[in-house]
Amino acid sequence: MNNEHAGSLRVELDGLSQQLEELIATCSQLRSENEKLRLAEETLNVEKEELESRNREAKRRIDLVVDRLRSTKPA
Secondary structure, three states, X not given: OOHHHHHHHHHHHHHHHXXXXXXXXXXXXXXXXXXXXXXXXXXXXXXXXXXXXXXXXXXXXXXXXXXXXXXXXXX
């Protein structure tokens, strides 16, 4: 192998090494972002469940009031 060919391979190898480092950094960043998004999703799901529960309770109370009003209405 001549020096020119070895130098060319070295440049190519250095380029691939740099690309690999960038991919590793990107992967790490994406993993971190993904974890944050999962936590945010979990928080939003809990909030959604709480709001749905409160909505059901409000509807139940409104239905009770409406039923009472209907039962006290003169015929």
